[in-house]
Amino acid sequence: MKKIAIEPLQQPDRIINYWKKEKLVVAFIIVFGLGFNIATVLGPIYQGKLIDALLRGYGMHTVSKLAVTFILLISAIQFMRYLKRFYIRRFANKTIATMRLMIYNNIIGKSYVDLINENTGDLMTRALSDVDLCVEGMRKFTTEIFDTGVLMASYFVSMLYYDVKITILGALFIPAAMMIAEKLKNIIYKYSIAYRSKSSVITGMTFDYIENAMLYRISGLEVQAADKYSLELDDLQNKAIKANIFENAMQPIYNVIAMLGVIIVIYWGGTKVIEGGWSVGNFSTYMIMFAALATKASKAAKLFNSVQKSQISWQRIKPYLGEYKSKDPVPNFDEDHTDLVIENLRFQYPEGKEDIISNISLSARQGEIIGVTGPIASGKTALGQALLGLSPYLGSIRIDGKELRDYSEYERSQMISYLGHSPQLLSDTIYNNITLGGDEDITAVLQDVCFEEDLGAMPDGADTLVGSSGIRLSGGQQARIGLARTL
Amino acid sequence: MKNDLVKIALAKVVRQNKGIIALLIIAVLGVVLTSLIPPQILKIIIDRNLVPKSSDGLLYLAALYLGTLLFIGVFDFLKEAILTILGQKITTRIRLEMMYKLGKIKTRYFSAHESGTVVSRFTNDVEAINTLFTSGVVGMIISSFKIIGIVVSIWLFSYKLGMVTLLFLPIIYAITRLFQIRMLKAQIINRILVGKVNNHIAESLNNVLMIKSFSKEQYMEQNFTGYLRENFQTLEKVNFYDAVFSPIIQVLRAIVISCIVLLSAGKISLLGISLGMVAASIELISNLFEPVENLGMELQNIQQAVSGVGRVNEFYREPEDEEKNEKLTAAQIIPDRSAICIRFDRVSFQYENNLDILKDINITLDPQENVAFVGRTGVGKSTLFKLILGLLQPQQGVITLNGIDVCSIPNREKRKIYGYVDQSFHLIKGTVAEQISLQDESIGREQIEAALQYVGMLGYVESLEKGLDTEVSGDTFFSQGQKQLLAIARAIVTDPPLLLLDEITANLDSITEERIVSVMQKASQAHTILSISHRLSSVISSDKVVILENCRVKNAGSPEVLMQNDDWYRSHITLEKLTWK
Structure with missing residues (x-):
């Protein structure tokens, strides 16, 4: 697989730039998205033709020719669909990586003063699940511009071609369903915000309990902590239910509303067949298109919500998206003399x-x-x-x-070199903890801090992993690694 | 079942919500049955009205069609709403059980796993499991009922057509299964990588002083980009399967429809069914493929959930501490504060890397003896304390407190027995008072004040804006020395008879140290004190000194005796005196 570069982005706080960055991928999405969705109407049309072929009692030869054409057509359409899906997913994955990189760059580039006031759990939620949600919304939005917008338009135009009156009256309820969904969106938005922020609180608590697990345990307070956690979880649960129930459960209702016109379609469409205006195949084609249109409309609510959720997440991560910063590594001081x-x-x-x-x-x-x-x-x-x-x-x-x-x-x-009370070790190897990315020889410095003997006892030597905050080393060993790094 | 947390949580929630479950079953049956009706109505319309060109009862059938859709909608709504509620309840249950597990898991788990990674099990993995209920497995179960209904409907039209349909089912199953397996593998790797990304962020924040003062932002960012890239590459693998599944199913559907049409074409129609039945069958076949295709859309989510389940269960299966003897109480173990006897009987201990830390340790510490443990760093002094606390369990031998195995002492009694002061002080989220009580509600305000008074911090704390109730805002709220004093206050607030002090004077200036040591000495009538110290000067006040070397007890005895007969001890004492002069 080709190695994919994850690169910084300019003006990362403008969401449109993420599409601009992936020009080629987006171009593919547009081409295949348009191609697939416009061609999709051919599916029901051919299905109707097959039924008509049966009704008219065509010979085996004609029917099989039609059937093969149908399969080939669907294959071609679905191939475009595959390409569209693939590129949209690639776009999403690249965007996730870019966003996380930009957020990380922003965090790490903040001043020390700003950083000690950050909440670890909250930041993790932002950089992980908020980015996921935001990009999912971006992905769905991109997908649905084609799969809802273009598709509904092509169905609607085809249906108008079949019958203007039935189409306009039958489809009257479709916008109604979409409007109700649009209205409910605001309630869902409110609940979602409450849920997301509670979720951050829970992550923070979880982090505290895990980080200080030993402390709680020797104090015999692990059960009490769990009880308190339980109360908070109940609150989270209620917020989650409120935030999700409208979103998940309303779709069938929207579908019914959008389908109200079906009575017109069946009655007038049926009458049209009886009067000889349509063939049975036309009727079948029209019904399929109508149902597809209604289903798409009822799913539009999901799209609104997903985009809205994505906006909530976007608002939460936006403050952490700034221009890419890197330190200018040009020292401008006298190395030989200091006072x-x-x-x-x-x-x-x-x-x-x-x-x-x-x-x-x-x-x-x-x-x-x-x-x-x-x-x-x-x-x-x-x-x-x-x-x-x-x-x-x-x-x-x-x-x-x-x-x-x-x-x-x-x-x-x-x-200035500094070694604090806590050696601040990373969960990496001893070697990397001392050199922090350099490729120096550390034998001498390990001798200086009297670590050779300790190292000799470790089977992996300098490649020994030190564990979270150096927990696998003793306090004294941690301190000496910290000192070795400082030296 | 016993080790499968998700199933346990599911079973509990089901038991507690029988009414809702019954309603769910009704809703599911309703959806499955009613959704078979519209194709039947369509069949009637074609066969009775459209083909013979008669408009009798057409309006009535159209109304019936709409009415059925209404019922489907209501049942579907109920189903989705109940699933959302149940899904959240199960999520909560899983998280809670995980928290209980966290309290029992073997101590060494924490040294082998980064905090950020563990947090992501509680958050991301459990959230992923939730999608099983909103869009995944439950939907699949319902779909399989639907499939049965559809096959039966088609079978009723024509058994030949029913058999054709049945023929395709294994193919659909095989394709779905193949994709599922391929994706699961990539997803499992992906979850691990997400954990790494998570942990890297936590670690960067925890070590910000170091990163800033060494200007290692770029190095940290490079590592982060590395994780992101790995993450991207595994996702890219999933991408292909995810993108191609649903199109394949659609092509398959076209093939099945073509087959039906071909079979019923011509004068020698093999199926012998009416046009209405053909149209209805096509509709039913489309309905058959719909759940399969939806499954394809959700495949990625389901896979994430499945690997989430795997990781949560893996956590749940981590070995736990030995069963505690819940009946033991501090008062039973130590009826008399002045009579505490700790014995190490042939104790050996090693961490997971099979490197001996302690080997065949035999010591008996007599009642009211103040003992100091000395030795090089890394020799296992702190480990020894964790063994006494029953946090770690020796591979061999046993440590007893008045004849009772320390590992069998329940955690809730520990604070009444041990006062443990760690090398580093961990702030918890909360007020100053809560730093001392650790939010233990059984500890009263007077006790907290007394403990602070004892370490000489009460005056300072009371001078704060809100006194004891001041919220501790950050890591630099207290100085290192103050933190050390708070750690002592935290340990003694319950007035435990046994104090374990790990390097408590390391961060103190000599005046404070002297004060602490004298206070400790004054208190030593009521306490048995074990301490670890690098500075031998503070050891003098101990009754007994235990020197550890090469995993074993090298020498033990009173300071005076050691001064006489231990070269190492003597030379270190001399050396220390030189440095401090």
């Missing part, structure tokens, strides 16, 4: 209100090692955080005479 001057530094945590640090001044020269100590909650960690430059600070931190906040994020990351 640090802090003056009147004031700092608070992004989510806090009080200053953790106020009025600190110090200067450091090249080669100095400075230890910071003090009682707990006196701002030691905060000082480290301030010096990382990821959060805003007041006062001045100058490195080589330039304000820290004026350096680019990339430059700061190249100048």
